[in-house]
Amino acid sequence: MSQIKKNPPSDAFAPGDFEIVGADTAQSERFARRPVTYWGDALRRFRQNKLAVAAFFLLLLITIMTIAVPMLSPYDYAKQDLKVRKQWPSADHWFGTDDLGRDLFTRVWQGGRVSIAIGVLGALIVAAVGCVYGGIAAYFGGWVDMLMMRIVEILSSVPNLLVIIMMSIILDSSSIPTLLLAMTITGWCPVARLVRSQMLQISRSEYVMAARVMGVPPLQIVLRHMIPNTLSLIIVNITFRVPGFIFSEAFLSYVGLGVQPPNTSWGALASAGQANLLFYPYMMLFPSLFIALTMLCFTLMGDGLRDALDPKLRR
Amino acid sequence: MLKFTLKRLGYMLVVLFIVVTITFFLVHSIPGDPITAMVQDLPEETRTVYLARYGFDQPLGVQYVRFIKACLCGNLGESLRYPGRKVIDIVRNYAPVSGVIGGLSLAIGFTIGILCGILAALNRNKWPDKLIMVIAILGTTIPTFVTAAVLQYLLTVTWPIFPTTGWGQAKHIVLPVLCMCVGPVATYARYMRSSVLDTVNQDYILTAEAKGVSQFRIVTRHIFRNSFLPCITMICSSIAGIFSGSFIIESIFAIPGLGKYFISAINDRDYSVVLGLNIIFTGIYILAMLLCDILMALTDPRIRYSNDR
Amino acid sequence: MSELLKVENLSVSFLSYAGEVRAVRDVSFHVDARETLALVGESGCGKTVTSKSIMRLLGRTTGVIQPGSHIYYKGEDILAMDKKRLSQIRGSEISMIFQDSMTSLNPTMTVGAQITENIRTHARVSRADALRRAEELLRMVEIPNPHERLRNYPHQLSGGMRQRAMIAIALAMDPSLLIADEPTTALDVTIQAQLLDLLRGLKDRLGMSIILVTHDLGIVSDFADRVQVMYAGRIVERGTVEEIFQNPRHPYTWALLRSIPGMAPDRKSRLYSLHGTPPDLLLPLEHCPFAARCEYCMPICKKQPPAETVLSDTHGAACWLLHPNAPRVEIPRGIGGVNRD
Numbered sequence: 001m002s003q004i005k006k007n008p009p010s011d012a013f014a015p016g017d018f019e020i021v022g023a024d025t026a027q028s029e030r031f032a033r034r035p036v037t038y039w040g041d042a043l044r045r046f047r048q049n050k051l052a053v054a055a056f057f058l059l060l061l062i063t064i065m066t067i068a069v070p071m072l073s074p075y076d077y078a079k080q081d082l083k084v085r086k087q088w089p090s091a092d093h094w095f096g097t098d099d100l101g102r103d104l105f106t107r108v109w110q111g112g113r114v115s116i117a118i119g120v121l122g123a124l125i126v127a128a129v130g131c132v133y134g135g136i137a138a139y140f141g142g143w144v145d146m147l148m149m150r151i152v153e154i155l156s157s158v159p160n161l162l163v164i165i166m167m168s169i170i171l172d173s174s175s176i177p178t179l180l181l182a183m184t185i186t187g188w189c190p191v192a193r194l195v196r197s198q199m200l201q202i203s204r205s206e207y208v209m210a211a212r213v214m215g216v217p218p219l220q221i222v223l224r225h226m227i228p229n230t231l232s233l234i235i236v237n238i239t240f241r242v243p244g245f246i247f248s249e250a251f252l253s254y255v256g257l258g259v260q261p262p263n264t265s266w267g268a269l270a271s272a273g274q275a276n277l278l279f280y281p282y283m284m285l286f287p288s289l290f291i292a293l294t295m296l297c298f299t300l301m302g303d304g305l306r307d308a309l310d311p312k313l314r315r
Numbered sequence: 316m317l318k319f320t321l322k323r324l325g326y327m328l329v330v331l332f333i334v335v336t337i338t339f340f341l342v343h344s345i346p347g348d349p350i351t352a353m354v355q356d357l358p359e360e361t362r363t364v365y366l367a368r369y370g371f372d373q374p375l376g377v378q379y380v381r382f383i384k385a386c387l388c389g390n391l392g393e394s395l396r397y398p399g400r401k402v403i404d405i406v407r408n409y410a411p412v413s414g415v416i417g418g419l420s421l422a423i424g425f426t427i428g429i430l431c432g433i434l435a436a437l438n439r440n441k442w443p444d445k446l447i448m449v450i451a452i453l454g455t456t457i458p459t460f461v462t463a464a465v466l467q468y469l470l471t472v473t474w475p476i477f478p479t480t481g482w483g484q485a486k487h488i489v490l491p492v493l494c495m496c497v498g499p500v501a502t503y504a505r506y507m508r509s510s511v512l513d514t515v516n517q518d519y520i521l522t523a524e525a526k527g528v529s530q531f532r533i534v535t536r537h538i539f540r541n542s543f544l545p546c547i548t549m550i551c552s553s554i555a556g557i558f559s560g561s562f563i564i565e566s567i568f569a570i571p572g573l574g575k576y577f578i579s580a581i582n583d584r585d586y587s588v589v590l591g592l593n594i595i596f597t598g599i600y601i602l603a604m605l606l607c608d609i610l611m612a613l614t615d616p617r618i619r620y621s622n623d624r
Numbered sequence: 625m626s627e628l629l630k631v632e633n634l635s636v637s638f639l640s641y642a643g644e645v646r647a648v649r650d651v652s653f654h655v656d657a658r659e660t661l662a663l664v665g666e667s668g669c670g671k672t673v674t675s676k677s678i679m680r681l682l683g684r685t686t687g688v689i690q691p692g693s694h695i696y697y698k699g700e701d702i703l704a705m706d707k708k709r710l711s712q713i714r715g716s717e718i719s720m721i722f723q724d725s726m727t728s729l730n731p732t733m734t735v736g737a738q739i740t741e742n743i744r745t746h747a748r749v750s751r752a753d754a755l756r757r758a759e760e761l762l763r764m765v766e767i768p769n770p771h772e773r774l775r776n777y778p779h780q781l782s783g784g785m786r787q788r789a790m791i792a793i794a795l796a797m798d799p800s801l802l803i804a805d806e807p808t809t810a811l812d813v814t815i816q817a818q819l820l821d822l823l824r825g826l827k828d829r830l831g832m833s834i835i836l837v838t839h840d841l842g843i844v845s846d847f848a849d850r851v852q853v854m855y856a857g858r859i860v861e862r863g864t865v866e867e868i869f870q871n872p873r874h875p876y877t878w879a880l881l882r883s884i885p886g887m888a889p890d891r892k893s894r895l896y897s898l899h900g901t902p903p904d905l906l907l908p909l910e911h912c913p914f915a916a917r918c919e920y921c922m923p924i925c926k927k928q929p930p931a932e933t934v935l936s937d938t939h940g941a942a943c944w945l946l947h948p949n950a951p952r953v954e955i956p957r958g959i960g961g962v963n964r965d
Binding site: 153154157158159162165166169170243247250251254255256257267270271274277278281284288291292295296299300 | 330334453556589593596600
Binding site: 517519529540 | 713722727
């Protein structure tokens with residue numbers, strides 16, 4: 001109350017100071033701060049998270065390497081050279097060679113191609129199917145929704161890993177498309193649930209109600225409110241799911257159901273290296289390192305994206 | 316409460332039935348018969364004898380009905396690879412081993428994880444939080460087989476403290492349990508941390524503070540219980556994973572558990588065992604989910620009373 | 625009357641990424657024993673932050689009470705207390721009830737447990753005695769079937785009942801001061817009236833003081849003894865209920881009074897609405913904060929913040945219109961005692 005204890009004496013003022021001019025409506029209606037758009041704010045918050053940005057660039061680097069190295073390397077990833085079996089890392093073979101004399105540096109990046117492709121594609125497929133399924137269930141509601149969600153419930157009552165194993169056995173081929181099919185066949189269920197509940201929550205919200213009352217056509221409500229408000233959730237979800245797929249593929253390859261030689265993946269390389277762990281630890285070290293590094297990057301980036309995109313945390 | 320449990324139980328049986336049916340038809344849709352898939356150059360007469368012995372010469376419908384009947388009697392079929400070895404006996408012999416390792420590691424991992432999560436959340440952005448979160452992130456991102464291999468290399472080769480592989484003595488348990496702890500510790504620490512941070516911002520914590528309740532009592536009485544509830548869902552799926560989740564650990568440490576057996580059955584293309592174990596695993600999983608629902612209802616009054624009505 | 629609480633030069637800032645938000649700016653006031661003080665203002669004016677500062681409940685937010693601020697409770701500075709003394713005061717000497725009873729009660733504890741928690745924190749009594757006291761309290765706040773209600777969880781009660789339970793928790797230790805932060809905002813009008821009646825009755829019976837934080841001047845007139853109008857983190861006018869309603873002097877108070885439905889000069893006229901938004905509290909205010917929205921704005925208002933002009937022992941307003949140099953302005957038709965139709 002008493003920021004200044006007393007007003008200055010009467011003669012301290014300019015002559016016009018005490019003429020009523022009234023409210024400056026234009027100025028008072030204007031926001032004092034420049035409004036920040038949602039995506040602009042999200043980008044700013046993401047950039048503030050140094051770890052997430054570093055993870056992003058590291059992932060970019062790993063991706064570029066997986067594309068470039070197998071193309072540029074003097075060795076072919078599948079070419080066996082029995083003269084140079086089990087060589088420790090050297091100037092010729094940066095990551096050494098495996099027990100058939102294949103260059104591990106080339107193989108690690110070739111394996112990275114498979115691992116990352118499966119991770120990213122798997123997450124994208126799951127997200128796409130989940131969105132369409134969950135979206136349809138939420139849009140139609142009623143018995144359609146009931147039925148669709150019951151199906152999801154039954155499908156997700158089988159442990160995911162078991163489904164993948166069963167599917168890999170049944171499909172009995174280990175090309176990348178069949179692997180993806182095995183991993184995504186029930187993998188979309190959690191995404192469908194997520195999308196449905198988010199959609200329902202939005203459609204019950206006051207702002208969608210308001211839009212309906214104002215006569216906004218349903219398609220526009222979906223485009224304007226539903227999709228943008230679900231999108232951030234899905235982006236975060238995709239980022240978190242990629243490591244899961246890389247891990248599942250690694251597991252399958254480890255068990256012998258994954259990518260078959262001469263093609264390879266990080267999981268397959270690690271599995272092959274494990275047999276020689278006691279004497280040639282480098283064979284396992286490099287692929288494991290890249291699995292861990294990639295998973296770490298996706299997790300950190302996902303954390304950053306979640307913090308950046310979650311409107312609840314916005315201030 | 317009883318009505319709720321019975322309802323969930325009935326629902327669970329229906330789901331299990333559907334899953335069994337789907338799995339059965341999927342397995343039997345594999346081109347060729349299981350005998351050929353397993354052993355290629357079998358004389359034609361032997362093959363027919365085998366097919367007849369396992370009933371594979373019957374129409375699919377008949378096989379299905381027979382299979383379901385057998386299932387209801389608790390007979391989940393027998394191994395194709397090792398005739399006479401029944402799936403149910405496999406479970407009886409190998410499940411306890413997996414149960415011991417899985418149960419121990421889950422109990423330890425869960426306790427440590429929850430405590431770490433609370434510790435991290437209450438010291439948000441200070442060094443305990445950062446340390447725990449770094450360990451937790453590493454724990455979730457390094458695959459189990461890497462952790463296992465590294466630990467095995469360090470603690471059995473570099474410093475020979477524990478035996479490399481084997482089963483039967485207490486010292487055999489340490490390494491596998493240690494490896495299997497890492498996952499739960501990391502997951503629960505991360506999950507509990509965010510859950511606690513969520514609870515801390517709730518208005519009722521402010522109310523408790525306004526009552527003059529001490530910090531310690533606020534943590535134990537208000538924060539813990541309310542942040543613990545969301546973790547219950549997770550602990551149940553972890554319980555379900557006790558029996559199936561240790562595939563890798565069991566094969567690396569050569570532990571005669573269900574997971575290792577399952578993997579070798581896959582590699583042997585021993586379909587009947589795979590099918591039988593799959594049903595067992597799914598059954599356990601669904602049972603754990605049911606347990607979770609009941610547990611949730613018991614601990615969260617909001618759910619308890621909405622079920623009664 | 626004796627002074628129960630005295631707030632001196634209270635300033636609270638929030639640190640956000642955009643800068644320092646000065647939510648409360650150098651606010652001083654006092655509360656006497658057995659009186660009701662209303663803090664009135666629109667959302668974001670700093671009234672809730674002020675009330676939470678009194679109990680030092682800003683801990684979990686990024687709010688920081690600035691050095692130089694003092695809050696004396698019976699002569700003892702709350703801001704200088706150690707944790708132990710603070711917990712003794714909280715809940716037993718000063719209590720607080722919050723706006724949203726749904727989120728302010730712990731969903732996994734019974735109502736009884738939440739009341740006894742307060743009792744057993746401050747007094748060494750057995751669980752049974754505490755429960756008996758809790759039942760008594762529920763009866764006091766006029767909850768039917770108090771014995772059964774003790775075992776209920778918050779979600780099993782209606783909104784009005786939950787707020788009553790909140791009051792029971794707050795009054796468990798016979799506090800000298802009750803801070804009610806928008807206690808009726810989340811309730812519908814009839815329940816609102818019942819609850820205010822209850823609070824008024826309890827206040828007289830228990831002889832406590834109340835700080836009522838509200839945005840609704842309408843509920844203040846027959847509830848409070850004194851009123852303080854806050855705007856942009858400052859008190860712009862203070863006075864007894866009579867002074868504020870009969871002879872308001874600040875254009876912001878006029879605007880608030882004209883926005884009350886029953887106060888319009890005649891039934892056909894449109895309800896007055898104040899245009900614009902409060903100033904951004906990030907900016908340093910080197911002028912009257914209300915200037916941009918004020919119908920009576922003068923050039924001086926944009927050059928310098930006005931000091932309080934003391935009008936009586938209890939009445940004061942911070943407005944340049946009260947300066948001897950300013951033109952005389954009539955209180956708008958329809959409000960104030962002088963030309964009320």
